[in-house]
Amino acid sequence: MSTFTLPNTQVTVKLCDDLTREQLLEFPAFKIWLHRLQTSLSLQHTNPSHTFHSSPYTLRSLTIQSLDRFGSSRIGFIKLSAFITNSASESLPGAVFLRGASVGMLVVLQPDDLPRGSEAEKYVLLTVQPRVAAGSLEMVELPAGMVDDGTFVGTAAKEIKEELGLDIPEGELVNMTELAIPGSEKGDEGLPRAMYPSAGGCDECIPLFLHEKRVPRGTLSEWTGRLTGLRDQGEKITLKLVRREDLWWQGARDAKALGGVGSLGRTET
Template structure:
């Protein structure tokens, strides 16, 4: 990744908002005036800082059909329900992306995955990218690690997942699971995480970069 030679002008920076998650700092919003030291050009920026996150593309094969497991929950900024990959913010100070991905899947879907069965799709990117997906770099520092899980299940498992209510109610998570044929996923949601994961998965599959899928999923 190429970085401009930038420095912040403290007098031109202003904190505009802080949201706390209990005793922990959650979201920050601030305005900063940045100067390119070579050209002395000012680069203004309004920043929403929320830190790294993870999302998981869960693909389950059943009776010859491959399904994707999605969450459905209301998203206030867009004013509607949205189908999304199971996802969450990285709250581990050690930067444990894959461990966080496994925990988020269990919290949002009830599915218990093994860390060793996870494939880091974003790790397949050129190292110059930082190995993360950047959904909105013009205004937000968020970087997302996209993971893949593949397994085989019976039809009863697919039926039991469809419409299942999940999420941490005390955290305001009102989630329902939706199981969608993978062949229809790309046109079923506008979720950037899902669309990016599809692209990475398909390209990695074409290049032969993926390990063999898990023989069966213990869900």
């Protein structure tokens, strides 16, 4: 197991097999996570009212335990352990699964024979697909996708096209989490305006985007049961159409869906 010291720090990094220093330092999820952590740690010293100001914590070392690759070369996920202590030898939980940001999409459809401005008969498109990590072959959730090299809004538009078959201009997507979460304030940690479904062990953050579309009534019946997704990449997605008022229980196991229910109320006020 090879080791190195993070540039401009005294933090020792132990690498797992099949991972080089350069690959780790260029992995986008690692770079973003490390920057956010270092920003948060620095606030202990600069903010006298910080909870840990009197005995600040320091990142001492990192152990990269394992990784998964997409294809033969590109890193997909990394599992690491961060050793963070203070002068009293107290430590913080440091198990981290790095996978990077994702986006969630709330697509609301309404028959176009209803008057414009009507709130009647609005439906939400959900996906049903295998989620092996949850032990499920039929998980019901909002459409979602990982952010690779693009922007949040660009990824959302791309995923809507891939999973739902809808071409939606980026300018027609409403970022609901930006509406729900206040903008950055002086002294805050600079986290993205997004939801964290599993902050106790994973870096994934998810902004939720809304798009409302009027469609011919006959089209609605065509959505439920449609098979979509990138089949050659293992995506086995079936679409499910539910009434908007039923989203809270139809998607109750999905954090994105529950977040969308709360955000919908804000966009309508």
